[in-house]
Amino acid sequence: MSAGWRIEVDARRCIGSGSCVGMAQAHFRMESGLATPIAAAVEPTETVIDAAESCPVEAIAVRDDDGVLIAPA
Amino acid sequence: MPDVARVAARPYPFSPPDRLNLDPLYAELRRVEPLTRVRLPFGEEAWLATRYVDVRTVLGDARFSRAASVGRDEPRLTPRQIEGGILSMDPPGHTRLRRLVAKAFTARRVEQLRPRTRQIADELIDAMVTAGPPADLVEHFATPLPIQVICELLGVPFADRHLFHVWSEAIVSTTSLSPEQIHEYLDNLYRYIGELVQQRRREPTDDLICAMVRARDEHQDRFTEQEVVQLAAGLLAAGHETTVTQLPNFAYVLLTHPDQLARLRAEPARVPTAIEELMRYVPLGVASAFARYATEDIEVGGVLVRAGEPVIGSLSSANRDETVFADPDRLDLGRETNPHIGFGHGVHHCLGAQLARMELQVGIGTLVARLPELRIAVPEPELTWKSGMIVRGLARMPVTW
Numbered sequence: 280m281s282a283g284w285r286i287e288v289d290a291r292r293c294i295g296s297g298s299c300v301g302m303a304q305a306h307f308r309m310e311s312g313l314a315t316p317i318a319a320a321v322e323p324t325e326t327v328i329d330a331a332e333s334c335p336v337e338a339i340a341v342r343d344d345d346g347v348l349i350a351p352a
Numbered sequence: 353m354p355d356v357a358r359v360a361a362r363p364y365p366f367s368p369p370d371r372l373n374l375d376p377l378y379a380e381l382r383r384v385e386p387l388t389r390v391r392l393p394f395g396e397e398a399w400l401a402t403r404y405v406d407v408r409t410v411l412g413d414a415r416f417s418r419a420a421s422v423g424r425d426e427p428r429l430t431p432r433q434i435e436g437g438i439l440s441m442d443p444p445g446h447t448r449l450r451r452l453v454a455k456a457f458t459a460r461r462v463e464q465l466r467p468r469t470r471q472i473a474d475e476l477i478d479a480m481v482t483a484g485p486p487a488d489l490v491e492h493f494a495t496p497l498p499i500q501v502i503c504e505l506l507g508v509p510f511a512d513r514h515l516f517h518v519w520s521e522a523i524v525s526t527t528s529l530s531p532e533q534i535h536e537y538l539d540n541l542y543r544y545i546g547e548l549v550q551q552r553r554r555e556p557t558d559d560l561i562c563a564m565v566r567a568r569d570e571h572q573d574r575f576t577e578q579e580v581v582q583l584a585a586g587l588l589a590a591g592h593e594t595t596v597t598q599l600p601n602f603a604y605v606l607l608t609h610p611d612q613l614a615r616l617r618a619e620p621a622r623v624p625t626a627i628e629e630l631m632r633y634v635p636l637g638v639a640s641a642f643a644r645y646a647t648e649d650i651e652v653g654g655v656l657v658r659a660g661e662p663v664i665g666s667l668s669s670a671n672r673d674e675t676v677f678a679d680p681d682r683l684d685l686g687r688e689t690n691p692h693i694g695f696g697h698g699v700h701h702c703l704g705a706q707l708a709r710m711e712l713q714v715g716i717g718t719l720v721a722r723l724p725e726l727r728i729a730v731p732e733p734e735l736t737w738k739s740g741m742i743v744r745g746l747a748r749m750p751v752t753w
């Protein structure tokens with residue numbers, strides 16, 4: 280069974296820096312100046328961790344399928 | 353699509369910097385020729401994008417590359433070639449290096465530095481008040497404040513500031529230093545940081561340079577020694593020449609807009625909003641550079657940019673785009689929606705943005721609160737502006753209160 284991850288962007292925190300979109304363009308896109316996940320459920324991949332760890336305002340949360348926070352640490 | 357590609361390139365910057373005024377040609381280009389050919393003092397010709405939407409595309413779209421600038425005669429303001437470093441990389445290499453330090457610059461971590469930053473600002477004002485007016489706001493306030501903050505964050509001795517303050521100029525100099533001096537200063541800066549890195553290895557401490565050293569030693573294959581040294585030196589220098597210049601610029605704008613300053617004094621809670629507007633309004637750069645190279649043919653501003661061509665996005669022009677900002681040439685400290693790109697956009701979005709914001713909020717907030725009678729001590733035309741640098745700013749700012 281492949282354990283999926285879930286990604287969320289907190290729109291109240293996002294400052295639209297565009298960093299996540301540039302780092303992980305398969306997973307995030309800009310919508311009205313703010314980032315939004317392309318799909319909420321993703322296969323585990325380091326690039327979404329990179330994006331969450333690099334977000335300047337920690338607006339991105341990556342969780343495993345039990346809802347446990349994986350990133351940001 | 354019209355092939356305007358081969359019309360003669362305009363010399364860029366369009367005119368010598370005139371205080372903080374933006375050349376009106378930007379507004380005209382946004383209207384009639386949003387992508388135009390320019391020739392910078394050094395390097396190959398480039399496209400210049402002036403509209404907000406196009407500048408965001410150039411900075412944010414992964415089909416535009418900074419890594420592709422390596423080995424090219426990059427368009428630039430400075431005689432020296434930009435030699436690698438984080439601003440010359442693309443993901444995933446860029447991500448690897450950026451993650452090494454990103455955590456130390458998040459809004460949450462920066463918030464923890466606010467009380468200490470306030471304390472430093474208060475001490476500087478105390479010293480100015482004790483010595484009595486006039487004072488030079490550049491030397492006595494705007495320079496030591498960000499330098500002390502970045503020194504404490506990195507773990508660089510503040511006592512050595514007279515050394516690296518001089519060397520840091522090499523990074524923002526266009527003609528103020530000779531090419532030999534620029535080389536010598538950079539060598540000195542890298543050697544100085546290299547020695548600090550070695551010292552942290554022998555005697556670990558609780559600062560960012562030490563955290564970088566630990567990360568490098570734990571993952572020998574992930575980061576080279578040179579990458580660590582160059583990034584730390586870059587942070588020290590960036591923490592110097594930007595906020596140090598913007599603080600007096602912001603103070604100057606406020607003191608020359610007394611009605612808006614009065615409102616800010618009456619409502620200090622508006623300071624963060626005011627800082628965003630000042631970031632939008634003040635064109636820090638004499639011109640934009642750090643061209644992005646197209647990795648495939650891409651249409652921008654109605655022009656087909658060919659693969660391999662460099663495009664520069666003008667942040668200052670984007671921040672005055674009338675289709676995004678109502679009445680863009682007007683300073684409005686209460687501007688509510690303000691998606692300015694004064695800190696850039698995309699993967700290279702300023703690493704120090706949250707830190708700079710906090711420093712500017714504290715710096716301007718402290719000046720406004722503690723020196724209600726603050727004013728420029730000489731007639732405006734007598735103010736001296738820096739020259740031969742990539743940034744605009746006051747060389748000295750005599751103030752009284």
Ligand code: HEM
Pocket residue numbers: 411438439440450502586587588590591592594595598636641642667694695696697699700701702703704705707708
């Ligand atoms: C008011 C102050 C500042 C302004 C206006 C500013 C502006 C910028 C801009 C526009 C960029 C993007 C350049 C591009 O994409 O071509 C940038 C990148 C950068 N800034 Fe700042 N900056 C400021 C303060 C700082 C401070 C205090 C630091 C360091 C602690 C810093 C470190 C950096 C770094 C390391 C980059 C490169 C990031 C990367 O390539 O991923 N900046 N800055």
Ligand code: SF4
Pocket residue numbers: 288292293294295296297298299300313314333334335336337338339
């Ligand atoms: S990195 Fe963070 S702040 Fe920047 S666009 Fe993505 S979610 Fe928003």
